[in-house]
Amino acid sequence: MTVSWDTFERYRQKGLDARRAGQWDSARVYLLEAARAMVELSKSAAGEELREGRRQMAARLLELAKDCENATRENRRAPAARRSGSGNGGSSNSPASESEGEQSAQQWIVREKPSLRFDDVAGLEDVKEDIRLKMIYPFEHADLAEKFGIRPGGGVLMYGPPGTGKTMLAKATAGEIEATFFRISPADVLSKWVGEAEQNIKKLFDAAANEPRSIIFIDEIEALVPARRDEGSSVMQRVVPQILQGVEGFDKKAGRPILLMGATNVPWQLDPAMLRPGRFDEKVYIPLPDLPARRKMLEIYLSKRPLADHLDLDAFAEKLEGYSGADIKYLCDRSATVPFLQSVATGEEGEITSQILADVLNDTQRSVTPEMLKRFAEWGKAAATA
Numbered sequence: 001m002t003v004s005w006d007t008f009e010r011y012r013q014k015g016l017d018a019r020r021a022g023q024w025d026s027a028r029v030y031l032l033e034a035a036r037a038m039v040e041l042s043k044s045a046a047g048e049e050l051r052e053g054r055r056q057m058a059a060r061l062l063e064l065a066k067d068c069e070n071a072t073r074e075n076r077r078a079p080a081a082r083r084s085g086s087g088n089g090g091s092s093n094s095p096a097s098e099s100e101g102e103q104s105a106q107q108w109i110v111r112e113k114p115s116l117r118f119d120d121v122a123g124l125e126d127v128k129e130d131i132r133l134k135m136i137y138p139f140e141h142a143d144l145a146e147k148f149g150i151r152p153g154g155g156v157l158m159y160g161p162p163g164t165g166k167t168m169l170a171k172a173t174a175g176e177i178e179a180t181f182f183r184i185s186p187a188d189v190l191s192k193w194v195g196e197a198e199q200n201i202k203k204l205f206d207a208a209a210n211e212p213r214s215i216i217f218i219d220e221i222e223a224l225v226p227a228r229r230d231e232g233s234s235v236m237q238r239v240v241p242q243i244l245q246g247v248e249g250f251d252k253k254a255g256r257p258i259l260l261m262g263a264t265n266v267p268w269q270l271d272p273a274m275l276r277p278g279r280f281d282e283k284v285y286i287p288l289p290d291l292p293a294r295r296k297m298l299e300i301y302l303s304k305r306p307l308a309d310h311l312d313l314d315a316f317a318e319k320l321e322g323y324s325g326a327d328i329k330y331l332c333d334r335s336a337t338v339p340f341l342q343s344v345a346t347g348e349e350g351e352i353t354s355q356i357l358a359d360v361l362n363d364t365q366r367s368v369t370p371e372m373l374k375r376f377a378e379w380g381k382a383a384a385t386a
């Protein structure tokens with residue numbers, strides 16, 4: 001069977017679109033199809049390096065598909081979170097009263113109740129403490145916070161190389177305080193909000209108003225800024241300040257806190273206006289995992305799988321210097337595939353051995369380069385003094 005890039009790209013795009021719209025079931029199916037197409041494409045690639053690259057891409061798509069499955073399950077577990085409360089012009093879930101506008105709002109407002117906790121995120125201890133201070137303690141000790149004049153919230157911007165846990169940490173923050181998690185995708189804003197940005201932001205805040213606690217998360221926030229100034233996408237430049245204003249105003253009147261989090265792995269593409277005080281004033285660098293964090297990842301991603309005796313995970317964690325969290329998760333998954341397939345083929349249950357780990361490590365590249373790290377360090381320094 002030959003698969004064209006077109007086929008792959010179509011499935012991938014549909015999968016990502018459905019995922020953004022929170023249509024988890026169809027997202028999962030499309031992403032699985034895209035992964036399958038990519039596996040086919042990998043077979044016809046010239047050269048081992050290219051083949052491996054494509055296999056990795058297929059593995060990431062499978063990962064995304066699995067995420068969609070988890071999201072379906074989480075949403076089923078928390079049906080109450082989808083129901084909006086009474087009053088104040090917010091959207092109602094009863095189909096009879098749903099106007100067309102509200103229906104479309106229901107489509108793009110993706111609400112989740114993440115079950116992730118800080119403990120599921122390896123390392124990043126000082127970042128977690130930062131978030132606790134700013135976002136969690138003021139919730140948990142509302143009386144004290146009020147007495148001392150401490151306001152929760154504001155905007156926290158996480159930046160750092162890809163695959164270091166930014167998205168995960170945003171979800172885990174929501175999980176920690178049992179907040180409803182509203183994820184805004186810039187792609188949605190770009191494609192569907194044109195001319196309606198103001199109304200849409202209002203709808204978003206109405207929806208958040210019906211939840212006891214909310215986190216609004218803008219992933220890949222750099223996409224809200226046009227790549228070139230002369231493209232003049234003024235809609236985009238209005239959206240973020242408006243959301244930030246919304247957060248501020250809302251916080252004061254409703255007494256139901258909303259926190260704003262953003263993430264990017266290309267912070268230098270951001271509009272400096274976003275970083276002004278009162279906006280994303282808190283900028284947090286999310287680095288590559290240090291040794292204890294890498295060790296903890298091995299614990300998280302390997303310990304429930306069949307392991308050979310005397311496997312020295314401490315030593316393996318040492319060797320993973322420079323690998324991102326996503327790289328390490330991928331390494332663990334691949335290391336499990338080998339003995340799994342062997343077990344299927346032979347009928348004898350195998351296990352993950354140090355040889356398998358070494359082999360997989362040997363042909364997995366670090367996805368973050370030293371040049372990238374240098375660029376982050378320079379940007380961080382400039383942003384701190386700006």
Ligand SMILES: Nc1ncnc2c1ncn2[C@@H]1O[C@H](COP(=O)(O)OP(=O)(O)OP(=O)(O)O)[C@@H](O)[C@H]1O
Binds near residue numbers: 166
């Ligand atoms: N600190 C971590 N602890 C545990 N797992 C991690 C960690 N960082 C990354 N991972 C693994 O890598 C996957 C990707 O991480 P995540 O999507 O949060 O990265 P990101 O920083 O948002 O990347 P990007 O900048 O590309 O969006 C996670 O789903 C998880 O499996």
Ligand SMILES: [Mg+2]
Binds near residue numbers: 166167168219263
């Ligand atoms: Mg991310």
